[in-house]
Amino acid sequence: MSYYEFCFEASIEKLPIGNGPKVLRYNVVILPDKLTKTLPFNEYPKLRIIGEIGDHPIRGAWNPVADGRKYFILSQKFLDNAELMVGDMTEFRFNIDDQDYVDIPIELQHALTLNTTLKAKWDSLTAGRKRFHCHQVSSAKQQKTREKRLADVISQLGC
Numbered sequence: 001m002s003y004y005e006f007c008f009e010a011s012i013e014k015l016p017i018g019n020g021p022k023v024l025r026y027n028v029v030i031l032p033d034k035l036t037k038t039l040p041f042n043e044y045p046k047l048r049i050i051g052e053i054g055d056h057p058i059r060g061a062w063n064p065v066a067d068g069r070k071y072f073i074l075s076q077k078f079l080d081n082a083e084l085m086v087g088d089m090t091e092f093r094f095n096i097d098d099q100d101y102v103d104i105p106i107e108l109q110h111a112l113t114l115n116t117t118l119k120a121k122w123d124s125l126t127a128g129r130k131r132f133h134c135h136q137v138s139s140a141k142q143q144k145t146r147e148k149r150l151a152d153v154i155s156q157l158g159c
Contacts (some may be wrong), residue, residue: 004051004093006039008032012079012086015071027079029053029070029092031062036070044099051094056082059097100127105138107150118159133157 008031011074015028031039039062046061049072056078062070072092074084084090104112112119122130133153140146 002093003095003137006035007091007093007094008052009091011089012074012084014086015065017065026071027074027076027086029090030073031070031072033069036068039096041070048099048101049093049094050097053078053083053090053092054084058094059101083101090143097145102127102130102134103138104130104134105146105150107146108134108137111150111154112138115154115159118154118157121157121159 010029010032013028013030014025015030016023016025018024020058041047041062041064046063047070048059048061050057050059052058053074058072058074058078060072062072064070079085082090112122125133133156137149138145140149
């Protein structure tokens with residue numbers, strides 16, 4: 001018996017997203033149709049999940065494609081760490097996650113602890129807007145850039 005409620009095998013694909021000159025090609029796993037029909041996409045169009053691919057932890061959201069399919073983005077870094085590549089078959093296991101979950105970078109956690117005005121504004125944001133600001137900070141590769149982006153987020157929130 002698996003800890004995860006949902007499990008399937010799929011290949012890792014390159015999926016073009018966008019129109020015109022701004023088409024991006026993402027590494028993705030496509031959710032099988034039979035699972036798409038059983039999950040609460042009517043309530044949560046970008047259903048957040050937690051699970052693993054192989055033995056590597058994942059956390060994110062199923063995203064919609066215009067044709068009704070759902071895809072999960074895999075970063076190149078994740079693929080490298082998992083020793084996977086486009087075309088490989090892999091086992092994908094997951095549970096539905098807390099739809100309001102936000103992974104807050106430590107720098108932002110610290111700022112929220114120290115600044116009550118910032119904390120109040122933060123608490124008024126939607127989970128999606130919080131994830132956007134967290135990504136701004138956490139996607140920086142260098143500490144100096146993370147600090148600059150943290151200052152930008154604080155400024156954007158009017159603090």
